[in-house]
Amino acid sequence: xxxxxxxxxxxxxxxxxxxxxxxxxxxxxxxxxxxxxxxxxxxxxxxxxxxxxxxxxxxxxxxxxxxxxxxxxxxxxxxxxxxxxxxxxxxxxxxxxxxxxxxxxxxxxxxxxxxxxxxxxxxxxxxxxxxxxxxxxxxxxxxxxxxxxxxxxxxxxxxxxxxxxxxxxxxxxxxxxxxxxxxxxxxxxxxxxxxxxx
Numbered sequence: 001x002x003x004x005x006x007x008x009x010x011x012x013x014x015x016x017x018x019x020x021x022x023x024x025x026x027x028x029x030x031x032x033x034x035x036x037x038x039x040x041x042x043x044x045x046x047x048x049x050x051x052x053x054x055x056x057x058x059x060x061x062x063x064x065x066x067x068x069x070x071x072x073x074x075x076x077x078x079x080x081x082x083x084x085x086x087x088x089x090x091x092x093x094x095x096x097x098x099x100x101x102x103x104x105x106x107x108x109x110x111x112x113x114x115x116x117x118x119x120x121x122x123x124x125x126x127x128x129x130x131x132x133x134x135x136x137x138x139x140x141x142x143x144x145x146x147x148x149x150x151x152x153x154x155x156x157x158x159x160x161x162x163x164x165x166x167x168x169x170x171x172x173x174x175x176x177x178x179x180x181x182x183x184x185x186x187x188x189x190x191x192x193x194x195x196x197x198x
Contacts, residue, residue: 018124021073022132023184024066024096025195029116029142031061043118045139052136052177054189062194063120063185072097075121075135077174092137092174093167094121100161101150109150109164116142119166120177122184134177134184138168 032043033056044056057063073096081088098105123133137143148164180186185193 017126019074020071020124021068021075021094021096021121022124023122024068024073024094025063025120025122025184026066026112027057027063027118027120028061029118029138031058032056032118033058043139045118045136047136047139047175050173050175052139052175055177055185055187055191055193057192059192061192062196065195065197066096066098067197068096069099075123075137075174077137090170090173091167092143092170093165094119094137094143095163095165097159098162098164099159101152105162106150109145109148109162112164113145116144117166119143120185127179129179131179132184134180135174136177137166137174138170139175140170140172141168143168 029043032045044054045052046054073094076093076095078091078093079088080091118139119137121135121137123135125133127133143166145164145166148162150162151159153160177185178187183195185195187193
């Protein structure tokens with residue numbers, strides 16, 4: 001007998017979707033504050049049924065948005081299970097590419113490499129309401145910059161810039177941020193979730 005029951009099946013959808021990541025938003029793990037009601041992760045993030053319905057950040061904090069070149073960045077969540085031990089966990093990962101080597105980016109990578117993060121990825125994929133899907137990663141244990149390359153390229157057409165990979169280890173699965181109204185993270189229940197874009 002199964003420990004839990006399945007709740008639904010899944011047919012073949014008629015939708016066509018776009019792959020890739022449009023924007024990535026970095027939040028310093030310690031800038032998220034525990035919510036008064038319903039927070040699940042100890043970080044001020046409320047998740048219900050796979051949807052992030054509330055985000056609480058401290059005063060004077062916020063998210064940092066990086067715009068990404070089209071067709072270069074991706075999110076992966078790997079499920080790792082052991083039948084023998086009866087355990088399962090996930091390893092969320094995001095690889096981002098940025099064009100052009102710059103002093104400012106060199107300084108940022110030094111900061112990112114030493115910071116525990118919560119990361120939100122705004123996909124090119126649209127949901128049924130016409131809004132971009134936004135995934136939350138590292139909600140419980142955080143994400144770290146653990147690998148990457150800074151390359152000049154050799155030929156004129158080669159990539160010149162950065163490829164950085166952030167990963168984590170979580171007991172649960174990535175969650176989807178609840179629909180925004182006009183702009184990402186403008187949800188009424190979200191507190192101090194400002195966006196710095198430059």
